[in-house]
Amino acid sequence: MxxxxxxxxxxxxxxxxxxxxxxxxxxxxxxxxxxxxxxxxxxxxxxxxxxxxxxxxxxxxxxxxxxxxxxxxxxxxxSRADLVEGLIEHVFYHRMRQFLDEFLARLKQAPPGEDPYRMAMELHWRSVQSREYGAFLRLAVAARSDDALAAIFTPAARLYDEIWLGEMHHAFPQWREAPELMRIANDVTQAVHAGVLINGAIWGDERSAAVLERAAMLVEDLAQLAQG
Structure with missing residues (x-):
């Protein structure tokens, strides 16, 4: 045969x-x-x-x-420009999807009384330590001194920032009546986590942990204001 x-x-x-x-x-x-x-x-x-x-x-x-x-x-x-444009979209959506999937899964399994804001900040901090965020951060830094890259990166990053906020509104319905407070909470979280990521090796674990804790407390205060 x-x-x-x-x-x-x-x-x-x-x-x-x-x-x-x-x-x-x-x-x-x-x-x-x-x-x-x-x-x-x-x-x-x-x-x-x-x-x-x-x-x-x-x-x-x-x-x-x-x-x-x-x-x-x-x-x-x-071209390289086409690659960069696709790369920005790729790292943004991958990181956003991973964060939301992990958060919603944890939320379903969370015991009564667990703070969803602490949980979200923990997962967000994990997300900024990912390779995708590392790539995004390198593009953001390079765009500060490269006009051609900035022309691609800045409008895309602004668009994805708005998409991110829209997804956060769906994930956190308790903020819907206070969108400006949610934006502030989001911006504080993004800025603090990026700052600790960049400076953590200089500050050390104890100092970095103190900054992360203060940021979490501020977000909790903003959440209380949002809920009246």
Whole structure:
């Protein structure tokens, strides 16, 4: 009996993944494959940015890290600017989704009386220590001295800040009657956590913990004001 050739086995496997094997199924598979390639490129871009900084970010390095051809790289991101734009969106949504998923999961399992604001600040502090936030922070710093990057980064960051606030309003309905107080609480949290992340090695654990605790207390005070 003749053995099945590798190409035939691969075709059979793909056929099982695409029930019916019709044009629509093939199209969905191609879309899925393209999505996976794009995701791999963006993950490699995060690694490149964290490892080498914005100055070292290049499409060639990212293609090498992602193990994709230059043609595939160019198909998804024709230029470094296109890559940066996609990268900003990628790190923002990944971090936001992770924070919200973890918060809502913890909230469902939380015992009665557990402070949701403390919980949220703990999870937010964890999120700013992620590689995605590290990449975002490197872009933010580089944009201060690079006009071309600032032209891409600043409007995108402002847009995503508004999206983040909108998601926070859904996650924390108790703030809906006091949106300005919620914005202040959000801004304090963002600023303090970024500051501790940057200065923590200088300040040390005890001093950093004291700053984080004061920020948590301030957010709790703002929450009490919001609830009257």
């Amino acid at each position: 003749t053995s099945t050739r590798p190409a035939t086995r691969r075709a059979q496997a793909l056929s099982r993944m695409r029930p019916g094997g019709g044009p629509d199924d093939r199209q969905r598979w191609q879309q899925r494959k393209a999505s996976l390639t794009r995701e791999a490129i963006l993950e490699a871009a995060v690694d490149s940015l964290v490892d080498t900084g914005y100055a070292g970010l290049s499409t060639n390095d990212v293609a090498r890290r992602a193990s994709v051809s230059r043609g595939a790289m160019h198909h998804h991101f024709a």
